[in-house]
Amino acid sequence: MKRILLCLLLISHFAFSDDGYRLWLKYDLIKDVPRREAYARSAQFIALNGSSPILKSAADELQMGLQGLLGKAVPIVSNAGSRTGGIVLSVAFAPAAGAQTLVADGYQLTSRKSGNITIAGKTDSGVLYGAFALLRQLQTGQSVENLSLTSNPKIQYRMLNHWDNTNGTIERGYAGESLWKWYELPATVDPRYRDYARANASLGINGTVVNNVNASARFMTAEYIEKVAALANVFRPYGIRIYLSIYFPAPKTIGGLKTSDPLDPEVRKWWADKTKEIYKAIPDFGGFLVKANSEGEPGPQDYGRTHADGANMLAEALRPYDGIVMWRAFVYKADPKADRFKAAHEEFTPLDGQFDKKVIVQVKNGPIDFQPREPFSPLFGNMPKTPLSIEFQITQEYLGFATHWVYEAPIFKECLETDTYVKGKGSPSGEATVAKVIDGSLHQYAMTAIAGVANTGTDRNWTGNPMAQANWFAYGRLAWDHTLSSEGIADEWIKMTLTQEPSAVKTIKTIMMRSREIYVDYNTPLGLSRPWSGVHFAPEPWQEKSVRPDWTAIYYHRADSIGLGFDRTATGSNALAQYRPEVQKQWNNPETCPLPYLLWFHRVPWTKKLSTGRTLWDELCTRFYTGADSVVWMQKQWAQVKPAIDPAIFTDVTGRLITQRKEAIWWRDSWVLYLQTYSKQPIPASLPKPGRTLEDVKALSEIYKLR
Numbered sequence: 001m002k003r004i005l006l007c008l009l010l011i012s013h014f015a016f017s018d019d020g021y022r023l024w025l026k027y028d029l030i031k032d033v034p035r036r037e038a039y040a041r042s043a044q045f046i047a048l049n050g051s052s053p054i055l056k057s058a059a060d061e062l063q064m065g066l067q068g069l070l071g072k073a074v075p076i077v078s079n080a081g082s083r084t085g086g087i088v089l090s091v092a093f094a095p096a097a098g099a100q101t102l103v104a105d106g107y108q109l110t111s112r113k114s115g116n117i118t119i120a121g122k123t124d125s126g127v128l129y130g131a132f133a134l135l136r137q138l139q140t141g142q143s144v145e146n147l148s149l150t151s152n153p154k155i156q157y158r159m160l161n162h163w164d165n166t167n168g169t170i171e172r173g174y175a176g177e178s179l180w181k182w183y184e185l186p187a188t189v190d191p192r193y194r195d196y197a198r199a200n201a202s203l204g205i206n207g208t209v210v211n212n213v214n215a216s217a218r219f220m221t222a223e224y225i226e227k228v229a230a231l232a233n234v235f236r237p238y239g240i241r242i243y244l245s246i247y248f249p250a251p252k253t254i255g256g257l258k259t260s261d262p263l264d265p266e267v268r269k270w271w272a273d274k275t276k277e278i279y280k281a282i283p284d285f286g287g288f289l290v291k292a293n294s295e296g297e298p299g300p301q302d303y304g305r306t307h308a309d310g311a312n313m314l315a316e317a318l319r320p321y322d323g324i325v326m327w328r329a330f331v332y333k334a335d336p337k338a339d340r341f342k343a344a345h346e347e348f349t350p351l352d353g354q355f356d357k358k359v360i361v362q363v364k365n366g367p368i369d370f371q372p373r374e375p376f377s378p379l380f381g382n383m384p385k386t387p388l389s390i391e392f393q394i395t396q397e398y399l400g401f402a403t404h405w406v407y408e409a410p411i412f413k414e415c416l417e418t419d420t421y422v423k424g425k426g427s428p429s430g431e432a433t434v435a436k437v438i439d440g441s442l443h444q445y446a447m448t449a450i451a452g453v454a455n456t457g458t459d460r461n462w463t464g465n466p467m468a469q470a471n472w473f474a475y476g477r478l479a480w481d482h483t484l485s486s487e488g489i490a491d492e493w494i495k496m497t498l499t500q501e502p503s504a505v506k507t508i509k510t511i512m513m514r515s516r517e518i519y520v521d522y523n524t525p526l527g528l529s530r531p532w533s534g535v536h537f538a539p540e541p542w543q544e545k546s547v548r549p550d551w552t553a554i555y556y557h558r559a560d561s562i563g564l565g566f567d568r569t570a571t572g573s574n575a576l577a578q579y580r581p582e583v584q585k586q587w588n589n590p591e592t593c594p595l596p597y598l599l600w601f602h603r604v605p606w607t608k609k610l611s612t613g614r615t616l617w618d619e620l621c622t623r624f625y626t627g628a629d630s631v632v633w634m635q636k637q638w639a640q641v642k643p644a645i646d647p648a649i650f651t652d653v654t655g656r657l658i659t660q661r662k663e664a665i666w667w668r669d670s671w672v673l674y675l676q677t678y679s680k681q682p683i684p685a686s687l688p689k690p691g692r693t694l695e696d697v698k699a700l701s702e703i704y705k706l707r
């Protein structure tokens, strides 16, 4: 009997606990009855006004969402006729008087005098995004009376990039295996693909590159094109186009040609034929993403050609179709004397103006590699004739994988809102921000794009850490509209995903808004960076051996008995000269350089007094300790929201925070004990000494490398 009771208890627990699968599209019943009834009065039917698959997705999503939120079945009708009190979808509406005009994909929600709410779009996708926006209004408890809301995407190609391999692994993935089951496709189509598409469409993401930029040639075979086409069929009704990363030498490796030289006529023909084959199977194929001559990946330089030659060859193959080339600028050479920081700028600025109009150059947000904090890439200030897109990393390669809670919207915003001063006007008004470069408003680029390296996987909750769902969400919302605030996005996400209880919303938002600075403090304070080789988990500042110099830790921090940091001023690598004078002015003086960027640009003596009144050494120690201690603050805050959170999610995050705390102390100790061998300074008396030695932390890091 006891056992049966226990089983029942367990079953009920699992039946009601939240596994995170539904993400921010939960559609749980709205508990506030008057509010629910008010919504219900405006949602008595859904009028479709069309038959396209995308419109149908919009109506289906509304129907499903309303069923959950309002607890009632809302019928879908083909048109409203004389009925009122419903939701009317249409691509045909004239914009309401005085409202902003719509661009492709934009939407307009309007409460009409008739008593209907209209969801208007210029395109079917616009209507779909409008449907999700209306659901978001309901999910976040906003009024739908007197609605007059117009929203246009600021960027045209809003992309997710998956670094997924053919064997199901994900490069830098921390949430299980790849979602794409290549061995089962095309015959078996996992229903999860559709939920993936719904989640992306709810944010306005309209393109996905399904395979790793370290690409396999397999994706160019008929066998795999068929599999990719099956995925495209699922994504299409959600306005999402599929793109592929290509392996540059494919003409040779799978095409049997003698070369893959982009200027060779046979190679060009091979790509043209291949592209034709792809479009036959996937008529709305989006195009190619390319990592070439980067980290060992082959490319046009192997044949004495330039990045532009390579990109333009692919553009030519795509010419008959509505597809584009996204050519990555993530390049650097293994030159011990060079500064990796400068490489992309050096290689790409001479090519400005040489790319075909179907090419967009995809630039990582920072000059190095997705560090917890980086200055913006100087390329953003120096490619006026080439459309540039920005690549952010959503997956937490350098942000503690799936155990550390880091809300990334502030990372994305910090870069987007920095002024490149590209016009050289010296204006502090932000008229030449990175955002205005990439949204095309500054140089009137013919096309605009943004990419985020996905953090999704087969974990039931998609992202491993349930809190990392917020990063996928935030990326998508900012890809649509980079002017949204980090706080506003967090607010939406919490209310849609976790709870609407006001004090819990506030507490969680406060944790999220502080989380990135806390992480930086215990991981890479004052402008330290740590992109050396390996798994990129624990900092190992002692790492000094690698196959190439710029894959060691000492290359970046340059600690010695005098001080710490990378001199990128005129006395050092002079990477600062790649920025506009106004930017240089902000960063080139160690006395005035903002502390978050200090060691990015300067070598600073251990005993140097900083603007905080502490010496460099004392400031570093203070930050490492404050950061690690702040995880305790995160734990305490999280404990307070327990009554408002689903028990399964609460317990999961509680566990991850315990690990985060442990790792934060470990990483603090690694840095402090290692740097102390150079600074020869005591840890400030107010701070407790690490409870272990440098040898202990080194040994700990080795454990994580054992096979």
Ligand code: GCW
Pocket: 163, 171, 172, 213, 214, 291, 295, 330, 369, 370, 397
């Ligand atoms: O950040 C580095 C990663 C590599 C990645 C590379 C890139 C896909 O460590 O795993 O490769 O950048 O962006 O190409």
